[in-house]
Amino acid sequence: MLVVMRSHATPAEIARVVETIAGLGLTPHPLPGATRTAIGITGNTGAVDKARFEVLPGVEDAIRVTKPYKLASREMHRDDTTIAMPQGTVGPKSFTVIAGPCSVEGEGMILECAAHLMSRGVKFLRAGAFKPRTSPYAFQGMGLEGLAILKKARAQTGIGIVTEVMDVEHAAAVEEASDIIQIGTRNMQNFSLLKRVGQCRKPVLLKRGMSATLEDWLMAAEYIMAGGNYQVILCERGVRTFSDHSRNTLDLSVIPPAKTLSHLPIFVDPSHGTGKRAYVPAMSLAALAAGADGLLIETHPTPDQAMSDGAQSLDYPALDALLAQIKQLAPFFGRPV
Ligand code: PEP
Ligand code: MN
Numbered sequence: 147m148l149v150v151m152r153s154h155a156t157p158a159e160i161a162r163v164v165e166t167i168a169g170l171g172l173t174p175h176p177l178p179g180a181t182r183t184a185i186g187i188t189g190n191t192g193a194v195d196k197a198r199f200e201v202l203p204g205v206e207d208a209i210r211v212t213k214p215y216k217l218a219s220r221e222m223h224r225d226d227t228t229i230a231m232p233q234g235t236v237g238p239k240s241f242t243v244i245a246g247p248c249s250v251e252g253e254g255m256i257l258e259c260a261a262h263l264m265s266r267g268v269k270f271l272r273a274g275a276f277k278p279r280t281s282p283y284a285f286q287g288m289g290l291e292g293l294a295i296l297k298k299a300r301a302q303t304g305i306g307i308v309t310e311v312m313d314v315e316h317a318a319a320v321e322e323a324s325d326i327i328q329i330g331t332r333n334m335q336n337f338s339l340l341k342r343v344g345q346c347r348k349p350v351l352l353k354r355g356m357s358a359t360l361e362d363w364l365m366a367a368e369y370i371m372a373g374g375n376y377q378v379i380l381c382e383r384g385v386r387t388f389s390d391h392s393r394n395t396l397d398l399s400v401i402p403p404a405k406t407l408s409h410l411p412i413f414v415d416p417s418h419g420t421g422k423r424a425y426v427p428a429m430s431l432a433a434l435a436a437g438a439d440g441l442l443i444e445t446h447p448t449p450d451q452a453m454s455d456g457a458q459s460l461d462y463p464a465l466d467a468l469l470a471q472i473k474q475l476a477p478f479f480g481r482p483v
Contacts, residue, residue, distance in 0.1 A: 147187040147194045149187065150206045151185070155183065157437075161216055170194075215408075218410060219364070220408055233269035238481075241483050244268075244326075247444075247452060248274060249455075255447060256298075256299050257295075257303075259447065261302075271299060271307055273308075277312075278333070294351055308327075308328055317342045317346065318337070326379070327350045334352065334358055352379065360400055366432070367408070382415065383417055383442075384421075393421020401414075416440070421457065423459060430472065431475060445460045
């Protein structure tokens with residue numbers, strides 16, 4: 147249920163609705179909008195009686211939300227969500243590029259990469275300190291030492307850090323080191339981890355599970371939002387299909403329905419989506435044209451020597467060329483970069 151307040155509703159009237167919801171043993175989620183506040187209600191197992199809210203002063207309407215995901219749904223929140231960070235705002239009026247290596251491989255390369263990205267106007271560095279690898283014998287990431295390196299890169303350059311949390315145990319350390327917390331494809335339905343990042347107060351980049359439907363994905367976002375963390379960014383990174391010409395099948399067709407059903411921003415990761423660096427530029431531009439709000443691009447100073455995902459990583463000249471194309475194309479879609 148969504149309680150929509152009148153545009154001139156007073157703070158006291160809003161507070162009364164919040165108290166009434168809490169008094170019923172339910173959870174109120176005040177959602178300030180451009181012209182009016184709406185208050186989402188979760189926690190009910192059966193139908194909530196609309197009449198209880200319609201009679202309260204300042205209430206315009208009480209609307210039933212038909213989708214199983216509530217806080218993530220466009221029914222609950224008509225306006226697109228924008229997320230303001232010191233490095234820039236994520237949302238429909240901007241196009242955010244996050245770039246960097248798959249893994250933190252050492253201090254020198256991360257500091258140098260952060261400086262390079264900032265010099266090119268890229269304000270967010272991605273790099274995993276905890277790596278979910280298919281093989282237990284593959285490089286597992288530098289762990290806490292890697293997080294310390296990321297913090298140093300942020301302190302030196304002001305770049306925003308995007309890094310993955312793999313388990314509840316390291317959630318506090320990852321939250322401290324990051325500006326955006328990444329949940330990887332393999333953990334999209336790790337419900338204890340989703341609940342844990344729901345307690346964090348940093349935005350969460352939620353990658354789509356490699357065999358998740360849009361509804362599964364939005365329900366995963368709902369887990370995070372139900373904990374009070376409303377800053378969720380969806381990230382399409384390719385799904386498993388019969389195709390073997392690319393590592394995954396980048397499902398750009400999910401963007402328009404995701405935008406219809408949800409108000410959350412959506413990014414695209416063309417690196418994991420294709421697995422081959424040659425295909426990354428085309429899919430990046432296609433993502434922009436399809437309505438994505440940003441990109442997550444693996445970049446490495448020497449991709450052929452990368453400790454993970456080198457085949458899909460751009461070198462710096464290739465990233466520079468792609469950034470130049472994005473700069474030209476983005477304003478056409480109303481997204482100056
Ligand atoms: C990554 O971003 O390096 C990564 C492991 O991504 P995914 O979870 O999409 O495989
Ligand atoms: Mn990777």
